[in-house]
Structure formats: structure tokens, C-alpha cells
Amino acid sequence: xxxxxxxxxxxxxxxxxxxxxxxxxxxxxxxxxxxxxxxxxxxxxxxxxxxxxxxxxxxxxxxxxxxxxxxxxxxxxxxxxxxxxxxxxxxxxxxxxxxxxxxxxxxxxxxxxxxxxxxxxxxxxxxxxxxxxxxxxxxxxxxxxxxxxxxxxxxxxxxxxxxxxxxxxxxxxxxxxxxxxxxxxxxxxxxxxxxxxxxxxxxxxxxxxxxxxxxxxxxxxxxxxxxxxxxxxxxxxxxxxxxxxxxxxxxxxxxxxxxxxxxxxxxxxxxxxxxxxxxxxxxxxxxxxxxxxxxxxxxxxxxxxxx
Amino acid sequence: xxxxxxxxxxxxxxxxxxxxxxxxxxxxxxxxxxxxxxxxxxxxxxxxxxxxxxxxxxxxxxxxxxxxxxxxxxxxxxxxxxxxxxxxxxxxxxxxxxxxxxxxxxxxxxxxxxxxxxxxxxxxxxxxxxxxxxxxxxxxxxxxxxxxxxxxxxxxxxxxxxxxxxxxxxxxxxxxxxxxxxxxxxxxxxxxxxxxxxxxxxxxxxxxxxxxxxxxxxxxxxxxxxxxxxxxxxxxxxxxxxxxxxxxxxxxxxxxxxxxxxxxxxxxxxxxxxxxxxxxxxxxxxxxxxxxxxxxxxxxxxxxxxx
Numbered sequence: 001x002x003x004x005x006x007x008x009x010x011x012x013x014x015x016x017x018x019x020x021x022x023x024x025x026x027x028x029x030x031x032x033x034x035x036x037x038x039x040x041x042x043x044x045x046x047x048x049x050x051x052x053x054x055x056x057x058x059x060x061x062x063x064x065x066x067x068x069x070x071x072x073x074x075x076x077x078x079x080x081x082x083x084x085x086x087x088x089x090x091x092x093x094x095x096x097x098x099x100x101x102x103x104x105x106x107x108x109x110x111x112x113x114x115x116x117x118x119x120x121x122x123x124x125x126x127x128x129x130x131x132x133x134x135x136x137x138x139x140x141x142x143x144x145x146x147x148x149x150x151x152x153x154x155x156x157x158x159x160x161x162x163x164x165x166x167x168x169x170x171x172x173x174x175x176x177x178x179x180x181x182x183x184x185x186x187x188x189x190x191x192x193x194x195x196x197x198x199x200x201x202x203x204x205x206x207x208x209x210x211x212x213x214x215x216x217x218x219x220x221x222x223x224x225x226x227x228x229x230x231x232x233x234x235x236x237x238x239x240x241x242x243x244x245x246x247x248x249x250x251x252x253x254x255x256x257x258x259x260x261x262x263x264x265x266x267x268x269x270x271x272x273x274x275x276x277x278x279x280x281x282x283x284x285x286x287x288x289x290x291x292x293x294x295x296x297x298x299x300x301x302x303x304x305x306x307x
Numbered sequence: 308x309x310x311x312x313x314x315x316x317x318x319x320x321x322x323x324x325x326x327x328x329x330x331x332x333x334x335x336x337x338x339x340x341x342x343x344x345x346x347x348x349x350x351x352x353x354x355x356x357x358x359x360x361x362x363x364x365x366x367x368x369x370x371x372x373x374x375x376x377x378x379x380x381x382x383x384x385x386x387x388x389x390x391x392x393x394x395x396x397x398x399x400x401x402x403x404x405x406x407x408x409x410x411x412x413x414x415x416x417x418x419x420x421x422x423x424x425x426x427x428x429x430x431x432x433x434x435x436x437x438x439x440x441x442x443x444x445x446x447x448x449x450x451x452x453x454x455x456x457x458x459x460x461x462x463x464x465x466x467x468x469x470x471x472x473x474x475x476x477x478x479x480x481x482x483x484x485x486x487x488x489x490x491x492x493x494x495x496x497x498x499x500x501x502x503x504x505x506x507x508x509x510x511x512x513x514x515x516x517x518x519x520x521x522x523x524x525x526x527x528x529x530x531x532x533x534x535x536x537x538x539x540x541x542x543x544x545x546x547x548x549x550x551x552x553x554x555x556x557x558x559x560x561x562x563x564x565x566x567x568x569x570x571x572x573x574x575x576x577x578x579x580x581x582x583x584x585x586x587x588x589x590x591x592x593x594x595x596x597x598x599x600x601x602x603x604x605x606x607x608x609x610x611x612x613x614x
Contacts (some may be wrong), residue, residue, distance in 0.1 A: 052497035072492075072515075094599035095402075096592070097515075103490070109552055160495070160603040185379075185403035185409070188467070208379075208404075285403070291598040292401035296467040298505055299606060 004031035004059045006083075008049050009066035010038035010072055013088060017117075019063050027272035031059050045195035049074045053081045061275065063268075064088060067156040068163070072097045075112075079104045084111040086271045090170055090287050090301065091115075093161035102282045112269050112280040116174035120266035121246025121260025124257070127233075128179040129247065130256060135236040139215040141178070142230045143172040144223035147201070153307060157199065164199025166290045168229075169219035174286040175246050176217075176229065184209050184288055189297030194305035201305055205293060310579065311338035311366045313390075315356050315381055316373030317345035319461070320395060324424075325372050328349075328571035334579035338366050356381045360388045367391060368582065374463040375470070379404045382419075386411045391418040393578045397477055397594050398422075400468035409589045419587040420578050423481035427573035428553025429566025434538075435486040437556065437563060442543040446487070446522040449537045450479040451530035454508070460614060464506065472507025473597045475527035475536075481593040482538065482553050491516050493596060496604030501612035508612055512600060 005028040007018055019040070022030045032044040034052045039045040046052040049062070062078040063086040064071050072092055078085050079101065091114035092098040098114065105112035118124070147157075156162045163170065176184070184207040188254060191200040201222060207215035229245035241250045248258040274281055312335040314325055326347070329337045339351040341359045346352040348582040353359040356369070369385040370393040371378050379399055385392050386408065398421035399405040405421065412419035425431070452475060454464075463469045470477065484490070491514040498507040508529060514522035536552035548557045581588055 045366055093603055094493050095595045095602075096599055097489070099592075099595070100490055100492055102420075160605060183403070183407055193606075285406075286401050288406070288598075291602045292403055294601040295402075295598045296400055298467060299500075305375050 002029045003027060003061055004029050005061040006032040006034065006049075006052055006056065006059045007036045007061060008052075008062060008064045009088075010035040010040060011065065011067075012152075014065040016186070016261050017264040018063060019266055024265060025268045028061065028268055032039035032056055035217065049077060053077065053083070060084060060250045061086070061271070063271075069093045069156060069159065069161040072101070075101050076104060079110055079112065082108060082110060084113075084271070084275050086113045086115060086267070089114070089116050089174070090163060090167070090290070091282070091284070094171055095284060095287060095291055096135040098282065098287070099285060102280065105280050109278070111271070111275045111278065112282055113274050114282045114284070115267045116171070116178075116283070116286060117177050117263040117267055118171035118246050119224050120263040120270075121175070122262070123242060123249035123257040124175055124178055124246040126257035127240070127242045127246075129248045130240065131179055131233065131235070132181060136180070136233060137236065138213060138234040139176070140170045140232045141217035142228050142232070143169050143217070144220045145229070146223055146225070147221035147305075148307065150227065158197045158305075160198050162199050163290060164193075164197070164232055165201055165219045165221045166199075166293070168221075169203065169217070170286050170290055171245065172217060172219070172229070172231065173289045175242070176215075177285050179231075179242070183285075186240045186292040186296060189293040190300060191293065191297040192302040194303060195301050196306075201302065203293060203297070241283050309336045309410060310334060310368055310582070311336050312368040312370060313339040313341065313356075313359055313363065313366045315359075315369060315371045316395075317342040317347060318374075319459075321372040324571040325370060328373060328575055331572060332575045335575055339363055345367060356384060360384065360390070360561045368393070368578070370464065370578075371395060372422070374470040376466065377462060379408065382408050386415050386417055389415060389417060391420075391578070391582050393420045393422060393574070394504045396421070396423050396481070397470060397597070398476070398589070398591070402594060402598055405589065405591060405594070409587065412587050416585070418578070418582045418585065419589055420547065420581055421589045421591070422574045423478070423485075423593060424570040424574055425482050425553050426485045427479035427570040427577075428482070429569070430549060430556035430564040431482055431485055431553040433564035434547070434549045434553075434556045437547065438486055438540065438542070439488060439556040443487070443520055443540060444542040444543065445520060446483070447539045448479045448524035449535050449539070450476050450484065450524070451527045451528065452534035452536070453530055453532070454528035454612075455614065456468075457534065465504045465612075467505050469506050470597060471504070472498075472508055472510055472526045473506075473600070474508065475528075476524070477593050478552065479524060479526070479536070479599055480596045482549070483522075484592050484596075486538075486549070489517050491522050493603060496600040498600065498604040499607045499609040501610060502608050503611040503613075508609065510600060510604070548589065590601045
């Protein structure tokens, strides 16, 4: 059976991912949208979520694709109105506010789903399974892209709570914690801040692994040309590369797993399954790593950034 | 019955608080210490916790009073050796590592106690009870002290993970979350970093409260003269002041509660009670607020700091 869903925030990620995924979803029907500036042809459009919730008590599920800095108030409002809520990543501006949303959802008896879309990339599950039987010797993440290409004009990424280069970087960290058998924690970090911006444009991270295996990461928004979203894992059976953001897993020249992009369809399928089971899923570990990086990271000033 | 306990780290906080508290504890006997540089007369002394654990399998409890940057390895070692562990505040360098310790303690079946000593100040419990029946209208924290007087020569507070002025400020946040009936989360922060230091010397915080009540905090290490460790709470029944770090609660000129300093004796009593009940207590909410402040806080450069 199809459930009506309201989408909040009609920006780049909504148009690139949420709306196409919903148009093919066997579980949800896009019944209404809320956006300050945009409307969507053929779908009931509201100026705010408050108006939408008031006018449409019949819509049981809400998906929030607004920037993280403004997501808490809407999420709280929807939960208190008894709706199931799905959050784009990162799930909020602070860790504490997401903990609070999780508490409210429990108290109200609704589903809260904090999504990490990269975990649903085609080769992530196969990578986890393949690594489970191997001895891991080193892990190195390179998550390099051109901010002008991938976040054109998105001022919110440079504002406090926008995470800067950790906005893509957190995708890598969400994959890392999904494929490694053992948990890691941050040991050292260096963050490069453009002198005119409040969030970092690049970062280097060193993690501590219980077996002493080197685990490192480099995030950079100054990469010209095609992006590199890659996790390189040295094992006792050779070098595995989880590439293209998790879409393909290679061992040397051999492709072990590969598939089309179906991250957002997978998220909506999972949201429907969680609602059906009256469960929530709020894993804060990727965002905790990011907060830890800001907490212990050395700040380095770098050249100003202008679009 | 008295339980043998080992103390790790013989610095200022150990000499000022842990050792005097243990000397009067009905629950614990200080049986050994581990310290790279110091010994303690009349007590078995070791150069490292690893040596101590090896030599003294008979000591069931370990208290860690080392700086947070080096606490994880010792805590992990002690837990894996089957000992109950008590952590000085803040409980670690990162949130993720403390989550990991909590997981390890559960798996190993030992008690882990992440302490917040200020919560055991004499007037904190009375303040919580008094506030429970009142309408709160505003909360303002001032936590101002002279770093040269209260942290003389402690270089670790200026190093990544040392938290800077949040080292005392986290005490205020631990009290705040213990006395307010409703949870708050950070909305805005400004952090002042001396140009030659990696951690802040001052901070201003603005929290978001579910009822829209203003909740603010100011931490500053540049306060000359006596410290001010104060939470001012405006209520429908007047202005309450929780003063002297939680030692006294006043309503206007009237003292509602006051008591001698027995924070560390209370911590050890609670550690013993947790061990007796085979429970752990790891509340990360004060440290989460600090990580959130670094995550969303604007950095402001300020004058260099030298001892």
C-alpha cells in the first residue's frame, strides 16, 4: 500500500534525488511539498511545514531535505504532530538536537530515520561482506571534489553548522563505519578554513584503530576536474578500492561488485520498512566523528574562497 | 567492606581532590598509584598502569586522573583487564572514544563511571528540586576564573583535546543539565582563541530551549581576582542564584541551601554504589554540548596567551 508523504525543502538535493526517487517509489506518494521559495507543479504546495501540517492531517510521513541549520524546528513540529520523519544527512546542526529529536520520537511513538545515503551505494554491502573475512592492514580515504560543481551557490555550507568539506566527507565516514568490523575514533585532525569562511574547505584526519592499523582520511573541496570519492583498503589479499562513492568495489583490476545508483530509492524503502515495524534508526556515529574533528582539530587559515 | 583502588595520574587534581577524598573513603583504600613522574609515600608506586595491572591483579578498581588526551589507552587497558574504571572529567579526548569505552565495559561486565564532580556540589540537588516547582523565565551562566591561578602551568589545557576554557565551563554545563527540567541544545557559539594556542580562552553560548526561554553562558579565563562560578535563574518566584560552583543556592538575600565541599567523596561513594549494583554511568551530554560548540562556533582570534 502506498503512503502519502510530504517533502520539505525543494533545493538541489530534492530535485536531484528525492523527487525522482519518490516518483518511482512503490511505498510512498509525494502528496505535498513545503518550501519558502519554490513550488512543484501538480503537487499541493505550502509556504511552510506548519501550514502543511495544519492543512493536511491526512499525510502520515514527512521527509526533510532542508539545510541542517533549519531542520530541527521542522522535525520537532512534525514529530509532535504525530508524523513519521526522515532526515537528510547530516541529521541536524548539533548532536544534542538530534538526540532530542530521537527522544521526542520515542515519546510520541513515531518513526525517526536519520539517513546516510552513501551507505546504500551499490558496493558498500559487498565491501563489508568481503572485508569481514580478510585481515585489514591499512585504510585511506580520499574524498576530493570541486565545491563549485557539487554545491553551486549553496551559501549554507559555509555558515556555522554547514560543516564545509565535512558535508561530503561525512558520507565517507558513514561508509567507513558501515564496512569496518571494528570501531575507530579520531586521534588527530587538521582543518583548513578559508579566511573569509566559517567552515573548512579541507581536512586531514588520523584515526585510532584497536589493532593499531593506520586509518586516515583526506577531504578537499579544491579538486579540479572529476571528483574522487575513494576508500583504499590494504588487506592480506591485496588492495581493495571502494570507488565512486561506494558504487564499485575493485580488487586490483578486478571488479568485485558494481551497480547503478539507487541510494535514495533504498532510503525510502528503508523508511517504509521502519514505519511498518514501528522502529526508528538514528545512528549518530558519522556526525560524532565530525564533531570530534572540530573538537580536537587544529585550525589552519588558508586562502579566501569566493564563488 | 573496603575495596582496593589504584589511582593513575598524580597531578594537581589528584593531590587537591582524589587523594584527600580516598583517605576518608569508607568504600575504597588507595592501594597503588601509577605516574610517569611522581611517587606517593606509603603507597605502592608504578611507572605505568600497564605495570601496575600486571603486578597487582588483586586491585579491582582504577581511577583515572590523567589529562583527557591520554586517558583512553589506560581506560581501555584497565577495562580489558577486568577492572572497574572511574574517569575524571571530561571523560576523554573525543566523544567516539568514550562511546567505545562504554561498549567495552558492557562487553567485559565491569563498571564504567564517567564523573561530573560539579553535579555533586552541595546545592545542586536542592536547586533541581526547587526549580521543579517553578516557572523558569531565563537562565544565564557566568563561569569566570583566572587560568593562571586555577590551572598553573597545565600545558595540556591548551593542546587539542584539552578544551581550553571549556575545561571549567563543562562543569557549568554538567550542572545545567542536572538542574533544568527540560533539555536544551546549542543554537549559537563564539569562541575566542589566543593566536598562539589551539584551544579557546573564552566563549559565549546561546542555547535553544523548548519553551523559548533564553539560556546563555559566558566562560572566560581572563578574570582577575576571585573566580565567579554562577548560574542565575529568573523564575516566577524571583531570581535564584546557584553560586560558587554549586556550593550555595540563594533566592535574593536568602540562602536556600549551602554545604561544605564534598564533591569527590560523593563521586567515590557513587562509584562504590555502581560497582555494588554492577552498573555503569556514562552521561555524555555535557561533553556533547562542548563538541557542538566547537562544531558550530565562530572562531575569533584574540591576544596571545603566555603564562
